[in-house]
């Protein structure tokens with residue numbers, strides 16, 4: 253590399269270093285944490301419990317499981333599929349992203365549960381709400397239910413979940429028409445949750461772990477993608493674009509953490525070569541998460557080397573603003589960007605991983621070497637994660653919090669059916685599929701505050717329209733919030 257090139261890299265690096273270092277605003281991370289978990293109550297499907305705090309939501313989808321698509325599901329029994337979460341602003345239950353959000357919530361508790369204070373209980377409830385449902389979707393051996401609701405018909409309506417009159421068809425994968433990614437992700441969620449519940453609910457924890465092992469075996473033995481088995485039922489919505497290899501390793505990684513068995517240790521070691529997108533972590537791509545989770549695991553044939561630790565370091569260098577191998581962009585206001593919609597999912601996922609890895613590095617007393625004389629200390633990782641969290645909470649060019657109900661200014665017209673339509677409390681009569689359009693098109697703020705919901709976020713120029721129709725920016729999702737819960741728990745205890 254020539255002198256000029258090196259100089260350019262150093263100058264750009266120093267400018268980018270400023271991102272995330274000039275923090276003046278003080279945020280109430282405890283308040284944001286409480287709200288980030290409360291959001292999950294607004295996404296609940298099924299019979300709501302006495303303890304429900306988000307009271308404008310009511311019972312919904314109480315017949316789920318009664319209409320089954322029998323193309324792939326050949327068993328004859330009735331299945332109860334009531335419960336779980338709506339993934340975003342619609343009323344379909346997509347089990348693939350739901351399971352990912354659950355795995356990450358469980359990971360948040362495992363890493364930072366001690367910093368959650370009274371919200372630990374609420375987070376455990378949020379995880380249990382999903383795992384109760386996952387026990388149902390995996391209750392018939394040889395099948396895994398992967399979705400309830402027809403996405404095209406559902407998306408065509410602007411309807412409250414409490415009013416749904418569209419078909420609620422349930423879809424399963426089988427041995428002959430497998431779905432390794434969705435099954436493995438459910439196995440990961442069950443295994444991670446088994447760790448979380450081990451101490452206070454040992455029987456439940458044992459049940460979750462036993463089921464996780466069975467579902468992982470099913471996912472691994474009958475290999476294939478649910479995108480191929482179910483086609484337009486799941487694609488393009490939560491199509492598995494990245495393949496199922498990463499979910500198999502991810503599930504084995506969680507089972508290793510839950511059981512310490514050599515079988516899973518060998519599995520992750522032998523299959524880590526199939527995990528290549530070192531810089532990515534999200535509902536479709538688990539790669540960076542696998543490596544950060546497994547940093548303590550050594551290579552089977554070489555105890556002085558961890559391929560996972562080396563890859564986790566490479567993840568850091570892929571997101572660090574001043575790194576020569578950076579593969580993400582940053583807006584002028586300092587927000588991380590990846591191509592595609594719903595950018596905030598990448599921001600929260602990367603922030604969480606940075607915090608987890610920073611704790612590992614601190615224990616190992618090491619820095620990450622990104623080359624070109626760029627070293628990232630554990631402190632730098634925390635600083636970067638904090639700059640992202642602070643941006644979300646309002647430290648940005650618009651002075652706008654991207655979390656509904658947090659701070660003085662936040663999105664008012666989020667793309668979310670239940671939030672935008674009046675609640676049953678104020679409007680008990682049914683609002684049919686197309687009758688909701690008036691509310692969708694209205695310029696008025698949404699009727700109900702979905703407190704804690706974090707939307708897809710601003711564009712690369714740090715601007716935000718606050719328009720219901722602009723779903724790529726205005727829709728909240730469970731997988732935007734789940735990693736943020738962990739990050740907020742961390743900052744709730746460590747102010748910097």
Ligand SMILES: *[C@@H]1O[C@H](CO)[C@@H](O)[C@H](O)[C@H]1NC(C)=O
Nearest residue numbers: 520521522523551552553554
């Ligand atoms: C470890 O060593 C064994 C025996 O040489 C070999 O078969 C195996 O592929 C090695 N495993 C990995 C992950 O390199």
Ligand SMILES: *[C@@H]1O[C@H](CO)[C@@H](O)[C@H](O)[C@H]1NC(C)=O
Nearest residue numbers: 551553554555556557558562
């Ligand atoms: C084990 O890994 C270390 C660190 O990467 C390396 O220096 C060493 O050569 C490896 N040993 C063997 C036997 O491959």
Ligand SMILES: *[C@@H]1O[C@H](CO)[C@@H](O)[C@H](O)[C@H]1NC(C)=O
Nearest residue numbers: 646647648649650651652661
């Ligand atoms: C944001 O807040 C800062 C500091 O209070 C102020 O200087 C700036 O004008 C505000 N920007 C907007 C767009 O409101």
Ligand SMILES: *[C@@H]1O[C@H](CO)[C@@H](O)[C@H](O)[C@H]1NC(C)=O
Nearest residue numbers: 583710711712713714715716
């Ligand atoms: C951001 O601003 C640039 C320069 O003004 C413009 O070319 C680009 O289209 C803008 N991008 C978006 C997403 O608005």
